[in-house]
Amino acid sequence: MSVQIIARDGEPEYAVLPWAEYQMLLQAAGREYKPAIAAQEQKKLESLRELKVLRERASLTLEAVAHEAGISPHYLAMIESGEREASDVIKRTLARALNIPGWKDE
Incomplete structure (x- = not known):
């Protein structure tokens, strides 16, 4: 998995990963992406x-x-x-x- 860590004040704050990998993580967790607005x-x-x-x-x-x-x-x-x-x-x-x-x- 290719994850980019973005830190603020030396502490990890965000993890950025490719969309396809994010979708796989959601699927593994039994969830799906739902837009905020239909x-x-x-x-x-x-x-x-x-x-x-x-x-x-x-x-x-x-x-x-x-x-x-x-x-x-x-x-x-x-x-x-x-x-x-x-x-x-x-x-x-x-x-x-x-x-x-x-x-x-x-």
């Missing part, structure tokens, strides 16, 4: 103002999505409320965390 509900995110609704619809906590995107829950809350503007990089990581295919410029 395929029929997937769409391009029209506005960051939809972010909170999509996160809640996917039953994901602020903390879980923030961790997945590599930002603090407080910063994500400010993005959701419109208090802060997310960079394109953060938009892409949020889209990935919520399993949204892409973002449309506002």
